[in-house]
Amino acid sequence: MTDDTLYAAVPLRWLGPIRIGGNVMTGEQEVPLATYETTLWPSVRRGAHVSTLVDDGITATLVDDRMARSVLFEAEDAAAALAAARRIEADIAGLQAVVAETSRFAHLLEVNHQIVGNLLFLRFEFSTGDASGHNMVTLASDKLMAHILGADRSLSYGSISGNYCTDKKASAVNGILGRGKNVVTEILIPEEILRRRLRTSAQKMADLNVRKNLIGGAVAGSLRSANAHYANMLLGFYLATGQDAANIVEGSQGFTHGEARGDDLYFSCTLPNLIVGTVGNGKGLDFVSENLARLGCAEDREPGENARRLAALCAATVLCGELSLMAAQTNPGELMAAHLQFERKSR
Amino acid sequence: MTDDTLYAAVPLRWLGPIRIGGNVMTGEQEVPLATYETTLWPSVRRGAHVSTLVDDGITATLVDDRMARSVLFEAEDAAAALAAARRIEADIAGLQAVVAETSRFAHLLEVNHQIVGNLLFLRFEFSTGDASGHNMVTLASDKLMAHILGADRSLSYGSISGNYCTDKKASAVNGILGRGKNVVTEILIPEEILRRRLRTSAQKMADLNVRKNLIGGAVAGSLRSANAHYANMLLGFYLATGQDAANIVEGSQGFTHGEARGDDLYFSCTLPNLIVGTVGNGKGLDFVSENLARLGCAEDREPGENARRLAALCAATVLCGELSLMAAQTNPGELMAAHLQFERKSR
Amino acid sequence: MTDDTLYAAVPLRWLGPIRIGGNVMTGEQEVPLATYETTLWPSVRRGAHVSTLVDDGITATLVDDRMARSVLFEAEDAAAALAAARRIEADIAGLQAVVAETSRFAHLLEVNHQIVGNLLFLRFEFSTGDASGHNMVTLASDKLMAHILGADRSLSYGSISGNYCTDKKASAVNGILGRGKNVVTEILIPEEILRRRLRTSAQKMADLNVRKNLIGGAVAGSLRSANAHYANMLLGFYLATGQDAANIVEGSQGFTHGEARGDDLYFSCTLPNLIVGTVGNGKGLDFVSENLARLGCAEDREPGENARRLAALCAATVLCGELSLMAAQTNPGELMAAHLQFERKSR
Amino acid sequence: MTDDTLYAAVPLRWLGPIRIGGNVMTGEQEVPLATYETTLWPSVRRGAHVSTLVDDGITATLVDDRMARSVLFEAEDAAAALAAARRIEADIAGLQAVVAETSRFAHLLEVNHQIVGNLLFLRFEFSTGDASGHNMVTLASDKLMAHILGADRSLSYGSISGNYCTDKKASAVNGILGRGKNVVTEILIPEEILRRRLRTSAQKMADLNVRKNLIGGAVAGSLRSANAHYANMLLGFYLATGQDAANIVEGSQGFTHGEARGDDLYFSCTLPNLIVGTVGNGKGLDFVSENLARLGCAEDREPGENARRLAALCAATVLCGELSLMAAQTNPGELMAAHLQFERKSR
Missing domain, CATH: 3.30.70.420 (Hydroxymethylglutaryl-CoA reductase, class I/II, NAD/NADP-binding domain)
Structure with missing residues (x-):
């Protein structure tokens, strides 16, 4: 795999604070995403840009580990x-x-x-x-x-493995008993930013989430899963940071929840099964250790703190991509137009 | 992503015939796997080697597309x-x-x-x-x-997407109504090869499959999923052949079914939601197009035939890895010993 | 089973029209419910009473059979x-x-x-x-x-049965491919009736449905199921009309969907797997044939029309009970108070 | 509901011991079943009769409560x-x-x-x-x-209810975190009895369980459920003993597991969500209190012991019916023939 030009890392930005346990991390952060599906980049970037325009940025809360x-x-x-x-x-x-x-x-x-x-x-x-x-x-x-x-x-x-773990299979047990980091990311977006940057409204976003992610997901026979495309951001983030990306199977089981607060939008992504690490297989690769260092996840901290920070950054990236795609889908034709426009630019 | 040394493609071999539709493909094939979890290689290789020792090799049947x-x-x-x-x-x-x-x-x-x-x-x-x-x-x-x-x-x-598709989310609809290639791969392994190459027996394999994959999976609250680790092989194959690897979420929902036929083992992997292609995003990368060509999936054929051949090869690779891991898990201590031995060798 | 006093049939009322296929049935109807859980009666009765106050009553639409x-x-x-x-x-x-x-x-x-x-x-x-x-x-x-x-x-x-039917087991296949009657019942309730008769509002009901039925259901690992208590009404209706009540297992898998339309509430119950009949086992019992006759389901009609009418009445009964319990749960303490009050009265 | 002739209680028999916690209950017991589906009676009776022919009868183990x-x-x-x-x-x-x-x-x-x-x-x-x-x-x-x-x-x-309970809805949480009695019932059946009384063999029963209940269930998108018809026995037992039969929704989620031990059959039913009580609504009805007394579940015992005994008896009844139907389904045509024969007799 040597084609840096196409699937090298991609810079994103967002504003903190990111809360992990009691600690608060504030600031902006460039986040790498490796993917063959390069239309993911502008989509996540749009969500990330919105996060830099909002006073409190994205908040990440670690519920379990x-x-x-x-x-x-x-x-x-x-x-x-x-x-x-x-x-x-x-x-x-x-x-x-x-x-x-x-x-x-x-x-x-x-x-x-x-x-x-x-x-x-x-x-x-x-x-x-x-x-x-x-x-x-x-x-x-x-x-x-x-x-x-x-x-x-x-x-x-x-x-030695009885499948009640469960590793890399869609199941209910991981979310109920816990496996990996359980992280919630949230953002509060004012009406003006919704309208001008995402061409949508709080009510349209909340309604779409109910109809598509919750009801559509239920109708499809989904299991502990109500979101638009967590798997895409997880894959890109996992490949760029040396994770075992087969864990996106359970990682993608999570819940998008949004509600109108007046004309503003409360928007959250809950990822109960986010499996990431900062040491182990893959972490010795040059680009991986560079990426982990840039993300501030190679510091001298208490054991587990680097990995929890990485989980928070990963979940925040998921929120950026989810926000952007959901907003696009509130408008007829917008998703396809964005795809085509980006592909024209890329040539 | 430039560390060829660690996650470059890996050659595997197996013997056909691979049946796709009415066509029969016979022969051996080298299959690339890209992964940070390099213990996957010797494991899949062991299963692939077994397939070359068996008269009819692995058979792949395409049920739907x-x-x-x-x-x-x-x-x-x-x-x-x-x-x-x-x-x-x-x-x-x-x-x-x-x-x-x-x-x-x-x-x-x-x-x-x-x-x-x-x-x-x-x-x-x-x-x-x-x-x-x-x-x-x-x-x-x-x-x-x-x-x-x-x-x-x-x-x-x-x-434009109502989540009843369902794309990259664990659900029941894809397997019931169909999404992607629905492929079954099968192998019939004589007692002697089971014993000498896989240190197991037909009865031990059949029992483990029932207890771990079927019952363990059910207890975990799995959804249309009863296997040990399809996701690992899918990820490696997808990354090496330019696929959108986020599709391993639904791809990993499949069924391992084995039964003793006398002292021999009938062993099968059913992958109802295998999403692969030979054209589109990622396929223009140099190593991807080389890999597709080596796999015989860049030929001048009827539209769809190259992709169906790729699906068959992918599903056969899944069988090799599943067979090998299952066999290891029939014996106490073997899985961990194999891990440690490979990691020592790698240094 | 001879204690008529406690679990005899119970009259309810609602106003049509009930649409089945192209036909429209209008009118009020007394509906029997047999149950040991007698607090079900006042709860369903409250919902049924609301339906008589609303211009168009409850509408039932048969989607499949x-x-x-x-x-x-x-x-x-x-x-x-x-x-x-x-x-x-x-x-x-x-x-x-x-x-x-x-x-x-x-x-x-x-x-x-x-x-x-x-x-x-x-x-x-x-x-x-x-x-x-x-x-x-x-x-x-x-x-x-x-x-x-x-x-x-x-x-x-x-x-002769491969469990892909699936009979009396919670599964996804019945809702996706169809088994039983697939019925949607709907009602549109003005703000004043919501406030005065159900002590709630459209927004509170819509929010509760999202948080409890959709999100709470998803978190619990529910399968094609997002409702409060369909099973209760189904059991009572099934026992009173001679149905095989074991079918409430799949019958209870359905979706409550409500949304605020201005200050009014659109409220619906979708029951994709409603299995009922007007002939067969149990239908010859005296009280059953009387009940079916009173429900207008023993008429000389095209084959299937009596059963479809029964399904519509059953699904409308489900809506009455669902509406009432949901409304009670929008207010702290109300559910328990209603229970206690009814039990005091009963003594 | 007054037609005693058709849906009155039905006597069954089996031999203990029934273990509940540390206690062992031995003996035979008549069990009532109330149902409109009267072919259930001879089916359960056949399984119950087999249990009286086996040295140790049925064993019940209470795992949780x-x-x-x-x-x-x-x-x-x-x-x-x-x-x-x-x-x-x-x-x-x-x-x-x-x-x-x-x-x-x-x-x-x-x-x-x-x-x-x-x-x-x-x-x-x-x-x-x-x-x-x-x-x-x-x-x-x-x-x-x-x-x-x-x-x-x-x-x-x-x-007051957030659906994470979950009450009377198919979900994964009840089996994983526990709700109701978690009971396992088991029986060991010698080859001769399998052959003469059930017209089957250990291998045929084990194979059918894998193919129908485990694989067929998985293919149907079942959730923590792999059995033939627990719901039928649960309904009959619940109605006869004054239970809230809407709880068969989660009660029916359980696992049949059988394996050949030589030519004998180990056969078990695991019911993780069995909700029963001996006090409360419905228990004051005359026939209910008589039935509870006859079942030995109205004794002066430590709180909970009567209900746990009832759960054991209920789960043993489930085993009798499951065993009988499964055996019938191992032979082509037998299920339908038995139905028709019983219906002819009944007339």
Whole structure:
């Protein structure tokens, strides 16, 4: 992959503050997006530009942060599976000690179980520092399984991954129990900016969101998903920052919510399953480490803070693209016209 | 993105025949995968190697091929929406003529509708030649909307995309009504190869598939999805062949089905929503056009045949990776050991 | 079950017109509801009373009407399954002839297929006259399977029901391909009635619907379902009219959609999977036949017209209960107060 | 509803032990089923008869027991919503005190939250003694909302039910976080009984379960649901024991899992959302209190024990009906023949 000219990084801008935990980051930030679908650039750029015109810019709130892996055991019957689950969950401290030996960044937060017949699914939830954590939790789960199988003769090995994790598959569990960063980004846009920059109104945006994202999504049989195109921004941001982009499968399950506040628009994107990291596979590539540094995500901070900042920036980028496309779709013909205009310019 | 060393294309091999429609393609094929998660390579390679040891190799069957866009209209009430839907669907020929003017490759196949209160969602389904077709169907739908709004005063514009398409979101509609290529890949693996090359057995593979993919997936609240990691192979193949990789969201919704036939294993991957193309955005990049040529997908064929061949190759690659990971997960500790061994080698 | 005092039928009223197909039914109608949850009665009655105060009452629109059964075949591989599916679907006339021999009311409308590996699911869709049609389509499918297995040696018997029907299970397929009556009921309520009779406003109702039914439903991981409590009204209506109430599982999957039109409220309930009949099991019970007669659903009409009228009345009843509960939930404390007040009265 | 002749209770039998928590109940039990679909009776009776022929009968394991209600608050933005959620969840003891004042049987077990934009959904989970608990948790939640709104000026009232409960709607949250009794019933059936009494084999049953319930269910876009017809048995049992049968909507979401153990069959039904009670609405009806007494569910026990016993009996009844129908569907033509034979007898 060597064609820098076409899918190199793209600068965007927005104004903070971005709140992560208690910290407030203010300022503007250039954000890279790598994509073959280059009409994404002007679209996201338009949303990002709006954010620089608004007093408080985009706000990001981190609601949760964890990584999960589920393992599968087989028991003789449900009673044996349940008894084992209770024994295992009663010794969280013992499990945490096993995990602590596998990495100084991995910490076991919680264990959930599901029993189907004689099958026991355990879902381990970890904090994983600045790593997205796939490998870290697989290693930890591998040791946890060995520990449990050594101590409990009523269980036998089922699988190191029982799909109750769930990794890179559309499911409900990730949003309900948590997997990845859970981030909400919000913006409040005055009527004049809506009209002049986005050629739309608060009411039109709120109505479109209900009809298209919420009702249209429901009619399509969507699962915990009501948005226009989160996947596009996630892919571009993930490729530019060395993420495992297969995680856009669950990352794209999120909720756009907008409402008219008078003539102004409150607009938000909720991304409950945003999996990103600033260390691990892909992060050693030159352009990736440059991009992470430019994003201020390679600083000397508490473990996890760089990754959480990256998640906030990613979710803010999603909001810019979502805002822009939604605004375009409030007007007949505008989306196609914008596409054609950009493609003419590009030639 | 310039670090060829780490995420350049990777050669794989398998033996045909690959059946597409009535045609049979036989032979071996090198397949490129671009990824930051380089442990994917040896895993897929192992599955691909198995396919070269099996008499009939991997078989690919194309079940369906179409691209969809839904539009949204507002009516006064449900009766008006229904009356309009009936008028519109009664004039398929008129709609097809509108579409024909937008592209010589776009052809309208079917129209479906959903009515919610006073809202009318129309879902247009098209054949789009060798293009994945996102832009083609958006342009066609733009013209169809203008045509319909011009003829029918009882409807007003809702949105050029009503999320009943559904594009890049996890939903049920794509698999049920069709969007993208619907491809099944299959392989029949003798006991000896299972044991010696994959360290597993037919019964262990079939049981794991039921417990992990089918039951584990169901417990996780998965939607039309029962597999281990289609998304990983899709991402690598999509990036290497210039596809819009955001389509792995729906592409990853598919079904692994295996069963013991005596001591041999029948193993299949069903991908109902595989969106790929051989023309369009990204296809002009040097490494992409080289890769498409090497895959035999840049030949002078009937429109659509190159893209269907690409879909078959993509789905066969998915099978190789799925087979290999599943086999590893039948044995305690093997997955982690393979990861660690590959990472040591890579240094 | 003999305690008439507590769960006998309950009279409700509303004003038409109720449109079914091209026909318009106007008038008021007493509707029976049988339930152990007797607080349902005053709640539905309040909504029904509102409908009598509104010029046009409740409107019902029948969008679709069909009954489905899926069967499952096993083939050698996907190619054989696909070839069989094409042969079968090419001879719709032959299949229709087989169906015609099983009942003079059963008519085969459409055949859909899904292929997973070597498995072939065929979904037969029928019109079934005034019967809900479970037994009619099972008998027809039994004969269709025998016919197909006799003609096609590449298929073997899988199951008379392949769960792609889907009967009495929460799924997406019924709403997308159709199963049962698809009915939309609507009402337009002036501001004064909203305020005086329902203690609410159009904006409060529209907002609650978005936040609770659409967003809350999505967050809960709902599937094609965004309403407050359709299941309650369906159960009461089904028991009182001799329906198989297990069908409330899919019947309860529907969409409430409301919007402010000025200060007035447009309010609608869309029930895509409403399975009811006026003949068949349970219809011979005395109180059932009396209820069906009182509802005007035991008239001498074209086959299917009585059942469609019943579906319209059922869906209108759902709207009454949905409207009332939603209105109560717009005000803090009101729901609980109403419950307690009714229970005091009942003693 | 007075036609005893047709939908009166129906005696079934099975052999224990039924394990609930640590207790083991042994013996046979007559179980009533009320239904208009009278072919259900011989079907369930056949499964129940098989259970009396098997040494250990049916085993029931109670995995969990709780009732949930979600409430909805509106905040200024996500940061305010999150801060409020943390304050509220930090004072579980305070919330428990509020709940304790509303009923001596209601106890608050856990609080979960979901944040979408500026909306805060709190999901309260309670134990509710022998009541199914709908009204108990609504009253408790009403008081909790008032308590929270009194203490926290950053929140305003959204709704007493935010659909994240979820009550009587198909969703994923109930199975993942728990709502109702989570019960697994199991049976181990020797080859001879399979062959002679059910005309089937272990392998045929296991295969049918995979193909029909798991794969067919997945293809249909089912949500946490893989079974043949739980809803039928639930409805009959609920009506006969005074339950709110609208809860079959979520009750029917469960998993049938069978596997061949040699030539014998392990067969299980997992019902994660089984909502039943032995006190409350409907329980005062004469036939209901008689039925509860006969089932041994009106004894003087610890609060909750009667309801848990009822749940076990209900889930065992579900297993009987599921086993029988599944066995019939393994053989071509058998289902329809059994229907017709029973209907002839009934006349």
